[in-house]
Amino acid sequence: MILRHESHHHPLSEKAGHHSHGRLERVLRAGKFAVTTELAPPDSAQAEDVFELARVFDGYVDGMNATDGSGAHCHMSSVAMCALLTNVGYSPVMQISCRDKNRIAIQGDVLGAAAMGVSNVLCLSGDGVQVGDHPEAKPVFDLDSMSLLATIKTMRDEACFLSGRKITSPPKMFLGAAENPSAPPFDFRPHRLAKKIAAGANFIQTQYIFDVEQLRVFMDKAGEMGLLEKCFILPGVGPLASAKTASWIRTNVPGVYIPDRIISRLAGASDQKNEGQKICIELIQQIREIAGVSGIHIMAYRQEEAVAEIVRQSGVLEGRVPWYPGCEDQECLEANL
Amino acid sequence: MYYFRKWSVTHSRKLETLYRFFEPVFMALHPLWNTAGYDRVEKPVRIVEKVVKNLMFDCQMCGQCVLGSTGMSCPMNCPKSLRNGPCGGVRLNGHCEVTPEMVCVWVEAWRGSRNMRGNEAIQRVQPPVNHAYKDSSSWLRVVRQKSATSQNEGRP
Ligand code: SF4
Numbered sequence: 001m002i003l004r005h006e007s008h009h010h011p012l013s014e015k016a017g018h019h020s021h022g023r024l025e026r027v028l029r030a031g032k033f034a035v036t037t038e039l040a041p042p043d044s045a046q047a048e049d050v051f052e053l054a055r056v057f058d059g060y061v062d063g064m065n066a067t068d069g070s071g072a073h074c075h076m077s078s079v080a081m082c083a084l085l086t087n088v089g090y091s092p093v094m095q096i097s098c099r100d101k102n103r104i105a106i107q108g109d110v111l112g113a114a115a116m117g118v119s120n121v122l123c124l125s126g127d128g129v130q131v132g133d134h135p136e137a138k139p140v141f142d143l144d145s146m147s148l149l150a151t152i153k154t155m156r157d158e159a160c161f162l163s164g165r166k167i168t169s170p171p172k173m174f175l176g177a178a179e180n181p182s183a184p185p186f187d188f189r190p191h192r193l194a195k196k197i198a199a200g201a202n203f204i205q206t207q208y209i210f211d212v213e214q215l216r217v218f219m220d221k222a223g224e225m226g227l228l229e230k231c232f233i234l235p236g237v238g239p240l241a242s243a244k245t246a247s248w249i250r251t252n253v254p255g256v257y258i259p260d261r262i263i264s265r266l267a268g269a270s271d272q273k274n275e276g277q278k279i280c281i282e283l284i285q286q287i288r289e290i291a292g293v294s295g296i297h298i299m300a301y302r303q304e305e306a307v308a309e310i311v312r313q314s315g316v317l318e319g320r321v322p323w324y325p326g327c328e329d330q331e332c333l334e335a336n337l
Numbered sequence: 338m339y340y341f342r343k344w345s346v347t348h349s350r351k352l353e354t355l356y357r358f359f360e361p362v363f364m365a366l367h368p369l370w371n372t373a374g375y376d377r378v379e380k381p382v383r384i385v386e387k388v389v390k391n392l393m394f395d396c397q398m399c400g401q402c403v404l405g406s407t408g409m410s411c412p413m414n415c416p417k418s419l420r421n422g423p424c425g426g427v428r429l430n431g432h433c434e435v436t437p438e439m440v441c442v443w444v445e446a447w448r449g450s451r452n453m454r455g456n457e458a459i460q461r462v463q464p465p466v467n468h469a470y471k472d473s474s475s476w477l478r479v480v481r482q483k484s485a486t487s488q489n490e491g492r493p
Contacts, residue, residue, distance in 0.1 A: 099417070103465060125417055125424045128435040139417065146421030147465040162465065180425035185447040191460060192422045199421075199462045207425050254426030254434040 019156065019202060020174040022119030023091040023323060024063035027295075028203065028232045033288065033316050034295030036063040036093065036205065036234060037307050041075035050076070050084050056304050058324035060311040062295075065122060065205070068095040071253070072132025079109050083116040088325045093176060093205075094118050097126030102142035103151065107161055110152055114171030122176040122205060123148040127254055146199045149177055153200030175200050180207035181218035182257045190221040203232040205297040208256050212286045219292050228292035237283045238299040239306055240276040243267035277306055284314040339439075342395045342410070349409040349449035352393075356405065363476060367484045375481055383474040400470030400478065406458035408449025415442040420463040423447075 012021045018029065027034045037057055042049040057064060066081035078095050085092040094113050096106060110121065125145040129137045143151060151162050152173055159170040177196040181189050193204065209215050215235055222228055240246045240258070243266040250258045262279060269275035284296050296316060300307050311317060321327065345352060370378050383398075390396030390411075394404060397413035403420060404411060412420045416435035423443030426434030431444040450459040470478070 125419060127426065128416060130435055141418045142468075143465050144417070144419040144421050145424075146462055150462055151465070178425060183423070183425055183427045184429065184431045184441070185423065185427070185444045188423065188443070188447045195422060195460055195462060198460075254428075255424075257429060 014172075018174075020119035020172045021117075022063075022174050024093070024120050025174040025202070027062045027322070032062075032320060033318070034062045034232070034234065035060065035311055035316065035322065036065060036295065036297045037061045037304075038297070038299040038301070039064045039066050039081065039092070040070075040301055040304070041067060041078070041081055043075055045076070047084050050081050051088070053304065054085055054090060057307055059321050059327065060308045060317070061298075062322045063091045063093050063120060065093040065095055065297075068097045068124070068126070069100055069132070070095070070097075070127070072099065072127045072129045072134065072137075074132075074134060079113050079118075082113055082118040086117040086119075089323070090325070091120065091323075092118065093120040093122050095122045095124055096148060097124045098141050098143045098145065098148055099126030099129065099139055100137075102140055103162055106143065106148065107151065107155065110155060110171050110173065111167070114173060119172060120174045120176060121152060122178065123152065123201075124178055131252075131254065145177060146195060149175060149196060149199040149201055174202050176203045176205060177201040178207065179204050180255050181215050182207065182209065182211060183255050186214075186218075189218055190225060190227070193222055194225055194227055197227055197230050201231055203234065203294075205234045206236045208238055208258075208299065209235045209283065209287065210258050210262050212283065212290075215287065216290055219290050223292055232294035233292060234295040234297040235287050235293060236297040236299055237280055237287065238301070239273075239280040239303050239310065240266060241303060242272040242276070246276075273303075277303075277310055280310055281314045284310070284316060288314075288316055338392060338395065341393055342414075343440075343445070345393045345409045346445045346449035350452040350454070352409050353405065353453045353455065360479070363480050364483060367480055370477065370480065371484075375477060379474055379477060382477050383472070386474050386476050398472045398475075399466055400473040400475050401467060402475035402479075403463055405453075405455060406450075406461050406463065407443075408446040408451070408453065408459065410442050410445035410449050412442055412446065414439075418466065419443065420466065422459075 014021055018025050039053055054064060066078040068078035069075065082092040082094040123145045129135055129139045152175060154160060155167060156170050156173055159167045161167060179189065179193050243263050246258050246263050246266055249256050266272050266275055287293055287296065298307050298310060387398055394411040395414050396411055399413050417424055423441055424434065427441045427444060428434060431440055433439045433441045450456050
C-alpha cells in the first residue's frame with residue numbers, strides 16, 4: 001500500500017497579479033496592515049515543539065519568520081520548520097542565509113520548500129560565523145543577499161536555475177529582503193533598497209528600529225526615489241526586557257542600534273520589562289503613521305508570549321483576526337482572503 | 338596594503354581616468370595577445386596584474402574585477418564576500434562587523450563611488466562570483482570578451 005502524504009491544509013488558489021499562493025502576500029496586496037513575527041527555532045527534533053512555538057501567535061500575526069541559523073547559532077533548519085508550519089496552514093517566511101549554503105544547496109532548498117507549499121522567502125547575507133556557537137565553521141557566502149534575490153526571481157519568473165537549466169515547475173515565491181536604515185553608510189541605504197527591489201524584492205523587513213526619525217528620513221528618501229510603490233515595507237521592532245539586556249544587545253548583536261535615551265528610560269522604570277513593551281507599542285504606533293509603511297515585523301526573542309498583547313494594545317489590526325489553524329470564524333477567513 | 342587601499346578609494350576618480358585610458362590601449366593590443374595566444378600571455382599578465390592590484394587594492398584575484406562599480410574598494414576584502422553592498426551589521430563608526438579594526442569595505446566603496454564619473458555603477462546588481470575564474474587575469478578576460486563581442490557585432 002502506498003501511503004499518501006497527508007496534509008491538513010489545502011493550498012490557497014492562485015490569484016491574478018500575485019507571485020505566490022500565500023496568505024501574507026494576500027494581506028499585503030489587499031492593503032491591510034500586516035503583522036509578522038519571528039520564530040526562534042527549537043534545538044530539538046520534535047515537530048510538536050515547532051507548533052507549540054507558533055501557537056502563541058495565533059490570531060495576531062499574518063506571517064512568521066523561521067530564522068535560518070540566526071546569530072550563526074545552530075538550530076532546527078528553516079526549511080523544515082516552514083514545511084511543518086505550512087502543512088497546518090500557517091504562512092511562514094523561510095529565511096535563507098548565504099552564510100551556510102552554496103548556490104547548489106540553496107536552489108535545491110527553494111524548490112523543495114515550494115513543493116511543500118512554502119510561499120515566502122527572506123533573502124539574507126547572514127551574520128558572520130564569529131558571533132555564533134561554531135566560530136570555527138567555514139563561512140560559505142557563495143551568493144550574497146542581492147544575488148540570492150536575483151537567483152530566486154530567475155527561478156520563479158524564468159523557470160531556470162542560475163546555470164540556465166530549465167525548471168519544469170517554478171517555485172511561486174513571494175520574495176523578501178532585509179534592510180537596516182540604522183546602519184552606516186546611511187546615504188547608501190535607500191539606494192541599496194532600490195538595488196534590492198531591482199534584484200527582485202517584493203517585501204522588506206528591517207532590522208530593529210529604535211530611532212523613528214531615522215526611519216522617517218529613510219522612508220522619505222525611498223518615497224522620493226519612487227520605491228514605495230514597488231515593494232511592501234515592514235519595519236522591525238521588538239520589546240527590550242531590561243536596560244541591561246538592551247546594553248548587551250547594543251554591544252554584542254551586529255546591526256542593532258539602541259539610543260541612550262531608550263536605555264535610560266528603561267533603567268528608570270520600576271517594571272523594566274513592562275516599560276520595554278510599552279516602548280515597543282509606542283514605536284509601532286509612530287512607525288505606522290509613516291507614509292509607505294505596509295506593516296510591522298515584531299522580533300521578540302524570549303518574549304514571544306508578549307507579542308499578542310503588544311499587537312492588541314497597538315491597535316494595528318483594527319479588529320482584524322489573522323488566520324490561524326482551527327479558526328473557523330467566517331469573519332476571520334473572509335477578512336484575510 | 339591597507340594604506341594604499343585607502344589611498345585608492347580616496348583617489349578613485351583619478352584611477353577611474355587611468356582605467357579609462359588603459360582599456361583602449363589593452364584593447365588595441367588584442368591582435369598581439371591573439372597571435373601570441375591568450376593562454377600563453379595569461380601567466381605574465383596575471384603576475385603583473387596581481388602585483389599592481391594587490392598593492393593598490395589588496396586584490397584577491399577573483400578574476401572578474403568590479404572595482405569600477407565599487408568605488409575602487411575591492412569587495413573581496415569583505416569577510417562575507419558581499420559584492421552588492423554592505424551587510425546590516427556595519428558598526429556605527431563605519432567599521433566592519435566581522436573585522437572591527439577594518440573600515441567596512443562598503444563604507445569605503447560608497448565613499449569612493451561618490452567621486453567617480455560612473456557613480457551610478459554601484460547600483461548595478463552584480464551576479465554571483467564565478468569561482469572558476471579565481472587566480473586568473475581579469476584584464477585579459479575583459480579584452481578577450483570585448484573583442485569577441487565587437488567582432489560579432491558586424492555579423493548578420
Ligand atoms: S561590515 Fe562591511 S566589510 Fe564587514 S562584513 Fe559587513 S559588508 Fe562586509
